[in-house]
Amino acid sequence: MLKYLIEKEFKAIMRNKFLPKLILVFPVMMMLLMPWAANLDIKDIKVAVVDNDRSQLSTGLVNKINSSTYFIVERYAKSYNDAKTMVQNGEVDIILEIPENYEKDQVREKNAKVNISVNAVNGTRGAMGGAYLSNIISEFFSGRNVSGQTALINVATQTRYNPTMDYKKFMVPALMTMLLTLLCGFLPALNIVSEKEAGTIEQINVTPIPKFTFIFSKLIPYWIIGFIVLTIVILLAKIIYGVSPVGSLATFYLLASVFVLVVSGLGLVISNYSNTMQQAMFVMFFFMLIMIMMAGLFTPVDSMPEWAQLIAGINPMRYFIEIMRMLYLKGSGLSDLTRQITALALFAAAFNLWAIISYRKKN
Amino acid sequence: MTGKFSDRERVIVVSELTKKFGNFTAVDKISFDVYKGEIFGFLGANGAGKTTAMRMLCALSIPTSGTALVANHDTMRESDKVKSNIGYMSQKFSLYEDLKVWENFRLFGGIYGMNDREITEKSNLMLDELGFMSEKNTLVKALPLGWKQKLAFSVAIFHKPKVVFLDEPTGGVDPSTRRQFWELIYKAAHEGITVFVTTHYMDEAEYCDRVSVMVDGRIDALDTPYNLKKEFKVEGMEGVFLKLARGANRKEI
Numbered sequence: 168m169l170k171y172l173i174e175k176e177f178k179a180i181m182r183n184k185f186l187p188k189l190i191l192v193f194p195v196m197m198m199l200l201m202p203w204a205a206n207l208d209i210k211d212i213k214v215a216v217v218d219n220d221r222s223q224l225s226t227g228l229v230n231k232i233n234s235s236t237y238f239i240v241e242r243y244a245k246s247y248n249d250a251k252t253m254v255q256n257g258e259v260d261i262i263l264e265i266p267e268n269y270e271k272d273q274v275r276e277k278n279a280k281v282n283i284s285v286n287a288v289n290g291t292r293g294a295m296g297g298a299y300l301s302n303i304i305s306e307f308f309s310g311r312n313v314s315g316q317t318a319l320i321n322v323a324t325q326t327r328y329n330p331t332m333d334y335k336k337f338m339v340p341a342l343m344t345m346l347l348t349l350l351c352g353f354l355p356a357l358n359i360v361s362e363k364e365a366g367t368i369e370q371i372n373v374t375p376i377p378k379f380t381f382i383f384s385k386l387i388p389y390w391i392i393g394f395i396v397l398t399i400v401i402l403l404a405k406i407i408y409g410v411s412p413v414g415s416l417a418t419f420y421l422l423a424s425v426f427v428l429v430v431s432g433l434g435l436v437i438s439n440y441s442n443t444m445q446q447a448m449f450v451m452f453f454f455m456l457i458m459i460m461m462a463g464l465f466t467p468v469d470s471m472p473e474w475a476q477l478i479a480g481i482n483p484m485r486y487f488i489e490i491m492r493m494l495y496l497k498g499s500g501l502s503d504l505t506r507q508i509t510a511l512a513l514f515a516a517a518f519n520l521w522a523i524i525s526y527r528k529k530n
Numbered sequence: 531m532t533g534k535f536s537d538r539e540r541v542i543v544v545s546e547l548t549k550k551f552g553n554f555t556a557v558d559k560i561s562f563d564v565y566k567g568e569i570f571g572f573l574g575a576n577g578a579g580k581t582t583a584m585r586m587l588c589a590l591s592i593p594t595s596g597t598a599l600v601a602n603h604d605t606m607r608e609s610d611k612v613k614s615n616i617g618y619m620s621q622k623f624s625l626y627e628d629l630k631v632w633e634n635f636r637l638f639g640g641i642y643g644m645n646d647r648e649i650t651e652k653s654n655l656m657l658d659e660l661g662f663m664s665e666k667n668t669l670v671k672a673l674p675l676g677w678k679q680k681l682a683f684s685v686a687i688f689h690k691p692k693v694v695f696l697d698e699p700t701g702g703v704d705p706s707t708r709r710q711f712w713e714l715i716y717k718a719a720h721e722g723i724t725v726f727v728t729t730h731y732m733d734e735a736e737y738c739d740r741v742s743v744m745v746d747g748r749i750d751a752l753d754t755p756y757n758l759k760k761e762f763k764v765e766g767m768e769g770v771f772l773k774l775a776r777g778a779n780r781k782e783i
Contacts, residue, residue, distance in 0.1 A: 171639075174637075179629070183628070373616070374641045530592065
């Protein structure tokens with residue numbers, strides 16, 4: 168019985184004018200474009216320099232800043248107010264003001280200060296830019312060892328698992344999660360309700376088909392689509408970004424398949440309760456957005472307020488992103504991931520059981 | 531009085547079947563029997579409760595009270611057994627439009643537990659009888675309405691059910707197609723399938739072995755077309771229907 172139903176689901180998907188293209192093109196687009204667009208690196212921040220000192224030291228400092236890829240010394244301003252006008256006109260992002268007698272004070276008192284003003288309209292760019300700039304300045308001084316007397320503390324940071332701090336390595340597993348969620352969550356959410364709209368569900372409901380079989384036949388196609396999508400993105404990640412999972416590929420597929428069951432199960436539950444495709448779509452959007460925001464995809468869960476962390480605790484996506492990052496970057500094995508696997512398995516069981524129960528053959 | 535089938539096995543036994551939606555009583559304590567091999571016409575104005583009653587018999591809708599036995603199984607307690615023994619053709623065309631003609635046979639044959647060989651043989655046989663072999667590989671959405679309805683009927687009786695429920699099967703098709711459709715119904719009845727059919731066409735009511743007329747959720751008349759006409763002293767079934775429907779209080783929903 169199941170065979171015929173699954174066969175039918177595949178024919179319906181393949182004969183749809185739009186779906187097969189979506190399933191192939193969506194992952195490719197996502198992998199080709201998103202890692203560049205979702206750029207968390209800050210580059211080419213424009214700096215206006217107000218150099219009131221015009222000494223060897225101040226010139227050296229400005230050159231040092233200009234030579235970094237993060238900053239372009241765009242303008243030299245006569246006064247701080249001039250520079251401020253430039254910020255207001257959007258010509259520069261940061262003002263670096265070097266006071267008079269900077270070199271002298273630096274040599275004599277060792278506590279001369281520069282003034283950094285940041286345009287924080289774009290919060291990330293401002294905050295990151297300010298932090299980078301102070302880093303470069305302290306680096307400049309530690310390199311010169313101007314003081315010559317006090318021993319400087321050298322902080323050596325070692326970045327593990329993503330040594331070059333490449334944001335693409337960090338984003339690729341997150342994007343994979345998004346893709347699986349979108350395709351394997353939305354498509355099932357629209358599936359049963361589309362049968363309700365077409366009236367075909369009536370012809371199914373009048374047959375002795377068990378609820379379990381019906382739900383199972385709806386689940387399997389998206390499970391397989393999940394595998395196809397996953398394979399595409401793994402290959403693309405490898406070819407384009409040279410990112411491949413450090414952990415075992417088998418583990419990766421196994422856990423991804425559990426995750427697909429979770430999101431497809433959720434989709435089917437929503438589909439069962441919806442009367443129209445619009446309704447299903449919006450309800451799914453609602454859950455999807457919360458899941459994405461609370462998953463630690465963009466902001467770490469640990470820095471959320473406590474109540475938000477509680478919500479994140481019941482967010483299946485959060486566990487999967489942890490798994491993805493640990494597998495992709497750290498190479499963790501199954502034994503390191505027991506907590507996340509247990510959580511995902513419970514979600515998968517709960518959602519699909521709910522989907523079976525909420526599918527009504529009678530009213 | 532109940533006609534030529536009364537000595538036969540009862541396939542549908544309905545007693546005091548009621549369905550309420552809130553304060554509204556869609557079906558009000560109806561009781562009747564349908565015999566094996568009979569063509570049973572289920573008449574009534576729009577909103578009289580025909581479809582609701584039929585959906586309860588198909589175990590698609592849960593009755594508020596009363597019982598119905600279909601093919602010797604209780605529609606409430608043994609709904610899956612009921613469903614294995616019935617075919618159903620809904621008012622709205624509900625086969626898969628993006629499947630081909632043979633694929634719809636295959637899907638529903640498979641759901642009712644037939645194997646590949648049985649399905650192939652049976653669907654070829656049916657398509658042949660329908661003169662529909664040339665359309666075997668046509669997508670259902672490309673068929674004209676009349677053919678869609680014949681196909682829906684064929685799918686409904688594909689697994690040889692004991693009873694087939696037809697909800698206004700000839701709505702919106704031309705007279706000649708309706709005629710062909712009724713030939714299919716006769717053939718199915720001849721093969722021993724009990725036919726339970728709702729219709730708005732009074733000429734079709736004349737084709738039935740027995741006819742019931744529903745008014746405001748109740749069955750106000752049930753007999754052979756001949757007896758009904760005699761009882762109401764009218765020429766055709768239309769007269770019977772109008773006399774009964776005149777007593778209706780319920781507005782169309």
